[in-house]
Amino acid sequence: MLGIVLDSRWIIRVAQVGGRLKNRLAAATRPDQRTNAVRDSDLALVRADPDYLARMSNADFLIARPSVTIDLPDYVQFALRPDSEINALATYIWYHLRAVGKARSMANASLTPEEYAQAARATLADEAFALHYLQDSFAAGHTVGRWGNAAVRKGTHDYYNEHGLDAVSWANRRFVALGDANMQKGDAERAAFAVRESLAQLASALDDKTGGTVAADFKLPEPEGFNVCRESHFPAAVGEPELLTVEPILAQTPVPGLGRGKGALPRFRAEIGPFIGLSSAVRGTALGGGFGSTQSGVGTTGGLDAAVRLGVGLEGILNESSDGQVFIDLGSRKDSSEYGEAFIPGRSAFVVRWRMPFWLIPGDLIAAAPVLAFTNPRKLKKMGMQSANGGLIPWQAGIATRVGRFQFVLGREVGLSFYGHHNLVIPTPGVAPVNQTIVKLRSIGLDVPMLEWRIFRMSSLDQSSRLGIQFYAGFDRPTSSFVVGPAGAPKPSLHTIVTGGVRVVFDWRHYRP
Numbered sequence: 001m002l003g004i005v006l007d008s009r010w011i012i013r014v015a016q017v018g019g020r021l022k023n024r025l026a027a028a029t030r031p032d033q034r035t036n037a038v039r040d041s042d043l044a045l046v047r048a049d050p051d052y053l054a055r056m057s058n059a060d061f062l063i064a065r066p067s068v069t070i071d072l073p074d075y076v077q078f079a080l081r082p083d084s085e086i087n088a089l090a091t092y093i094w095y096h097l098r099a100v101g102k103a104r105s106m107a108n109a110s111l112t113p114e115e116y117a118q119a120a121r122a123t124l125a126d127e128a129f130a131l132h133y134l135q136d137s138f139a140a141g142h143t144v145g146r147w148g149n150a151a152v153r154k155g156t157h158d159y160y161n162e163h164g165l166d167a168v169s170w171a172n173r174r175f176v177a178l179g180d181a182n183m184q185k186g187d188a189e190r191a192a193f194a195v196r197e198s199l200a201q202l203a204s205a206l207d208d209k210t211g212g213t214v215a216a217d218f219k220l221p222e223p224e225g226f227n228v229c230r231e232s233h234f235p236a237a238v239g240e241p242e243l244l245t246v247e248p249i250l251a252q253t254p255v256p257g258l259g260r261g262k263g264a265l266p267r268f269r270a271e272i273g274p275f276i277g278l279s280s281a282v283r284g285t286a287l288g289g290g291f292g293s294t295q296s297g298v299g300t301t302g303g304l305d306a307a308v309r310l311g312v313g314l315e316g317i318l319n320e321s322s323d324g325q326v327f328i329d330l331g332s333r334k335d336s337s338e339y340g341e342a343f344i345p346g347r348s349a350f351v352v353r354w355r356m357p358f359w360l361i362p363g364d365l366i367a368a369a370p371v372l373a374f375t376n377p378r379k380l381k382k383m384g385m386q387s388a389n390g391g392l393i394p395w396q397a398g399i400a401t402r403v404g405r406f407q408f409v410l411g412r413e414v415g416l417s418f419y420g421h422h423n424l425v426i427p428t429p430g431v432a433p434v435n436q437t438i439v440k441l442r443s444i445g446l447d448v449p450m451l452e453w454r455i456f457r458m459s460s461l462d463q464s465s466r467l468g469i470q471f472y473a474g475f476d477r478p479t480s481s482f483v484v485g486p487a488g489a490p491k492p493s494l495h496t497i498v499t500g501g502v503r504v505v506f507d508w509r510h511y512r513p
Contacts, residue, residue, distance in 0.1 A: 002125040013048035017041055025181055031162075032400035038181045040116050042395050048383055059228040060136045061157075062320055063087035064145030064259035072170045072251060076243055082233055088133040088142060089250065095130035096198060097242050099123050103205035131195050137253040138191040140165040141178025144265045144444040145257035151313075151511065152461065155270035163263075167254040190483055193254045201245065269461050269511060271313035271325070277509035279329055281305040285501035286423035290342030291441065291478055292426040293493045299340020307331025307351060309507060314357075314388050322388045323398055323407060329353035333417050342497070343425045349417035349445065357387040357396075398454075405454040409470075417445035418478075423484060437489045441481040447474035447499065462513040470503040 005011055024037035024407045045052050065077050070078065079090045102123040111119060134140050141157035144165065149155070161179035170176045245424055287299040333351045338344035344350025358364050365387055372380035391396030398407045419442060426437045449470040457466040476497040483489050 001129055002121060010048050010050065010207075014045065017044040020044075030073070030402065032402060034181045035400040039389070039397060039400075043386075043389055043397065046382065046389075055229050056087070057229040058085045058134065058146060058232070059088060059091045061088055061142045061146040062137055062253075062256040063089070063258055064147055066259055068258060068263060072247060073243070075170075075256075075405055076247070076250065080234065080243075080419075082204070084233065085146075086228060086232055086234060087146070088136045089253070090234055092130045092133040092137070093246055093250075095126045095241070096134075096202075096246060097339060099126035099130060099202055100205045100245070101134050102126065102206050103202055107206055107208050131198060132256070134194055134198060134249070134253070135191045137195075138177065138187060139183070140163075140167065140177040141179045143167065143254045143256050144178065145259055147260050148267055149273075151270050151272035152267050152513075154272060155268040155459070158270060159268040160265075165254075169252055169254055171251040173252075190252065194249055197249045197252070201249070266463055269464075271315040271459065271464055271509075271511070273511055274312050275310075275509040275511045277309040277311075277507055279305070279307045279309045279505065279507040281503045281505040283501055283503045285335075285339065285499050287338060287342055287344070287476075288498035288500075290338075290344065291424060291439075291443075291476075291494045291497060293495060294427060297341035299338045299342040299344070301335050301338045301344065301353075303333055305331060305333045305351060305503070307353065309509070311355075311509075313509070314384075323357065323396075323409075323412075324388075326356050327354065329415075330474040343427070345420055345422055347422045349419040351415060351417050353413065353415040353490075355413040357384075357412055359383045359387045360392050361420070402416060404456065404468075407452045407454070408450065409452045410448065410450045413449045413470075415447045415472075415474075417447075419443045419445065426444045426494075437486070437492050438484040439481050439492065439494075440484050441478055441494070443476050445474060445476040445499070447472045447503075449503070453496070460491070463487060463508065463510045465506070465508045467504075467506050470505060471501075472503060473498075473500045475499055 001471065018041075021037060024040075025034060028034045028037060048054070063085055065075060066078060076093070078084060079087050080093065084090070102119060106116065106123065109240060125142040139161060140162035141159070144156055144160050146153055162182050164176050164178045164182075166174070167177040170296070175190065178184055281304070283303045283305065285301050285303065287301065289296045307329035308330050308331060309327050310323060313325050315322045315325055329351065331351045331353075333349040334388050335344075335347050335349070337346045356363075356365065360369070365384065368383060369380060372383070386392055386394075396408050396410075396412065398405045421440050421442050424439050424441045426439055449472045451471045452468055453470075454466060454468040458464065475501055477497070478494045481491070481494060483491050
């Protein structure tokens with residue numbers, strides 16, 4: 001970490017992103033403003049930090065309590081066990097005690113100014129790293145007990161950070177905890193008090209002249225190349241004397257939730273993973289004329305859609321503004337008779353609809369995946385993450401408002417309607433209505449949503465539902481036709497109809513628990 005801070009060029013951009021996020025969150029007065037601020041920050045961090053996606057790990061979360069009766073000393077021992085999953089409390093203890101050990105060694109050693117400067121930087125780097133995990137321990141979404149699959153962990157984290165948690169510290173102080181972008185003044189003050197105590201302990205170690213023996217006792221082994229973002233366990237435990245020094249600091253942190261089973265807090269799901277669902281829609285369509293070459297008047301028609309939906313959700317992969325859903329719909333469509341001059345009767349169609357995000361142009365992920373999956377999987381992962389959050393030029397990122405979320409989706413979704421044969425009256429100038437040409441016609445309709453307004457979304461552990469409105473454009477193109485009557489009438493010239501309209505869409509999805 002110290003090498004990155006001192007030597008990398010991109011770290012300054014990360015600091016700038018953090019500063020902008022801090023200012024925007026301070027100015028935010030509504031949930032949608034906080035959502036947009038976090039969305040922009042995440043997108044900026046993906047661009048600024050080449051390994052941003054690889055820095056997410058379980059080390060940011062408290063490990064769940066194994067029983068309701070466990071006390072702080074026993075919980076600390078449990079969190080530090082070599083077979084326990086890496087967690088925020090263990091990470092804080094590990095690096096804080098490393099910093100204290102180095103500080104004591106500095107206080108009892110004869111060092112040149114250059115050596116002292118190097119030792120001081122290493123000490124402060126360990127402590128700064130440790131404090132990140134101490135602060136994480138106060139976020140509601142980090143305290144509820146981290147277990148379940150990735151989608152459940154992410155959804156539970158997001159839910160409690162936003163809605164809050166009735167928490168109690170190991171020192172038996174009760175409070176309502178929120179977290180991350182939703183934290184309030186009280187959340188910051190509680191974390192700041194614990195940080196102050198940790199820094200005070202480090203400062204005391206710098207003045208400790210008790211001798212080399214004590215300093216040596218505080219030195220912890222330094223695993224070669226140990227990375228908390230990649231490792232799942234710490235390789236060794238910490239001795240009892242060292243733990244006694246940090247328990248007053250840890251007593252201020254919230255008591256974490258219980259593990260899987262009775263008494264565990266309810267879990268929630270981010271929309272990540274494969275799903276099966278149902279989709280229905282009510283549509284209103286404007287037609288730019290009719291199929292006949294003389295039918296130029298604008299008409300309107302209504303319709304109903306129903307489909308089975310199969311797909312993969314990636315919407316919660318970074319934040320709630322993500323829209324990485326990939327799906328295919330198979331269903332049917334029923335249109336009413338056209339109101340106007342096109343003389344189109346009521347008709348039915350088989351409907352295929354698909355949706356997929358893109359990085360720069362529609363379909364680019366399909367082309368890039370077979371190549372990058374073997375040559376540069378990290379690049380492919382980054383492309384997928386950016387695609388799910390608006391693309392390389394994030395003009396398709398979701399925009400949260402008081403009345404729902406808006407998103408430009410041009411190129412992400414396409415619907416095809418395959419209409420069966422139906423009789424169509426084609427007017428001929430100067431010919432009596434009873435002698436108009438009747439054509440049996442098949443056509444393909446295409447609609448491309450351009451703007452999407454998601455009014456609400458609800459989710460639970462294994463399912464979600466949403467209601468939204470799509471504004472779309474498209475066309476209806478004849479594919480085959482033949483004259484039904486009158487006998488011997490010439491086949492009329494047919495052309496494509498330009499369409500546009502609105503779809504009110506409801507969809508329900510079931511995810512594997």
